[in-house]
Amino acid sequence: MTEMCDIAVIGAGPAGANAALVASRHGLTVTLLDEQPKPGGQVWRAKSAAILDAPSTPESVAGGQLRQHLQNSAVTHLGDSRVWQIEQSADGWVLHLLRHGQVPSLRARALVIATGAREFVQPVPGWTTPGVLGLAGATALFKQELALPGKRTVVSGTGPLVFFVAAEIRRLGGEVAAVITPNSRGDWLRALPAMARRPDLLMRGARWVADLMLAGVPVHWRHAVSEVEGNNNVKTVRFRKLGADWSPKAEARSVEADSLCLGNGLIPAVETAQLAGLALEHRPALGGWVPKRGADGETAVPGLFLCGDGAGIRGAASAEIDGQLAGLGAAQHLGAETAAERARLRPSYTRAARFGMAMTALSIPRKGLAKLTRDDTIVCRCESLTYGAIAAEIAGGAASTNAVKSGLRAGMGACGGKFCQSTVARMIAQAEGGNEADVPPPTARPPLRPVPVAALAGDFDYSDLPIPKPAPL
């Protein structure tokens, strides 16, 4: 089954959903694809059917409004849809989806990619222990299920997210054993001028920290988790003081807990854009490798637009406007007149992006944090490959992420390299003389998400098999 629309949007977070909404207002048929059942993305993830009633939060309100706007619009939202392959055709794009065990395809004249971000976790000994969750991952539990990661949780990571997660655990009745953050109080003071543009968010953050202080929750500034102990579950979390470049120093201290939320900033999810044919460029201030793009989401490929955190980590407020710009850019490409509307939006995008990038700057790990990963620490979770094994492959001549992938399978496992490639790239850069800009991520290959063989094969009978004519004797 192949449906046809004017514009397909991949990702229903603040960027993609807004791109879909504005394009639809210009009379174009828009299909909004997302792997979650409901729109909202990770930042405004919807509650599950198991939550009948719950107090609202700024995130649930913003997400609720977005879902309402979509419902009132002509946008076709296809939830539970994973795009696993993209092809360019003569008249636009063909997207191959995995949806409810089927593999339908969708044709579109223009494509907007808004795939958002995933998180970076610096591997430390024991980070594969059950009970260790991603820091951003934990927010999915809060938003979707109002559930806790455990009974007593250590919350560790960079930027504002670490305090949001700690506050959510307290709001949902859990215990925060400690907050451990590589950022110093000085880092935050230096970010104040940029944050003053959003006094609402500044106040909210200040409240989170003040609440932790009042509750007597230890906040360890300029520290990082260095090891997780416990076999089948988390028992002890060890942490160390960091130097100015975040190199771990001094003796480790420890705290008892049954769970750990651990994250070190976000990385743009670029595989979909790569597969669609976009080249990447290294932009450390935006979270690493980002697809090249021009104004209003335009790219080097006609009819292909890009917006939101997948184009560089600038945060949700900026993604909303960025999405509108890209949606209007796509509408313009298909003949609508949107120049004036885009010109009106650009100043507010610039303001929001400036705030978002200040938060990104706080969240990006500094070089020394990589020293937390030891020789016997697992780096590639899928294939259980240690730092030492990957370092040996690099020393043996594997000078690119593609080479490490084909030599060792680091990045070829079930997750498709989503949780090891940044570490592997940094290891290669270090071995080759230190420039991360010389080590791009591996080539993106379909499927972008795991596709069950049964879905591709479908139901067929022996009699359906084409039998070629026997060769003449």
Add this chain to the structure above:
Amino acid sequence: MRLTPDQSGLIRRAEKVTFTFDGASVAGHAGESLAVALLRAGHLHLRDAPEDGAPRGAFCCMGLCQECVVRIGGQVVESCRSVVASGLAVTSLKEQQ
């Protein structure tokens, strides 16, 4: 004084139903994420890593890392993207169940 109020008492959840995990009965709320129901019941260890057999459980919580996969009806599925229903029979990908 608390600046972040404890709102856990204000959350109303769907009725509890039971399902099984490796044959053991587990209670969860109908419609919630399977990974969350298992986590709440203390089932954190969902599979063994294929290469070294080490215990693994839910990690990214958004369908990327494949650490939380379990088997339902012969299919390997991400428990963080699966939903609790009464009578569901879930098995782990542990080497010894």
